[in-house]
Amino acid sequence: MTEKPRKTLAEMAGETAKIEGGSRGIACRECGCRDLRVETTRRQDGLILRYRKCRNCGAHRATIET
Numbered sequence: 001m002t003e004k005p006r007k008t009l010a011e012m013a014g015e016t017a018k019i020e021g022g023s024r025g026i027a028c029r030e031c032g033c034r035d036l037r038v039e040t041t042r043r044q045d046g047l048i049l050r051y052r053k054c055r056n057c058g059a060h061r062a063t064i065e066t
Contacts, residue, residue: 026052030057031054031057035054035055039052039053050062
């Protein structure tokens with residue numbers, strides 16, 4: 001299996017803003033489930049990064065809070 005290239009913080013912030021602007025809450029990109037568990041939280045460059053995992057399909061995603 002090949003790894004996907006990692007995105008920069010700016011790219012992730014732009015994607016998060018687009019997704020969260022429409023409907024309330026965060027949905028899994030793979031299955032659409034809204035039951036995401038926070039795996040890890042850390043601070044970086046004045047932002048809060050949360051790494052989440054879908055409880056339905058197991059897909060991972062990162063969210064950024066300012």
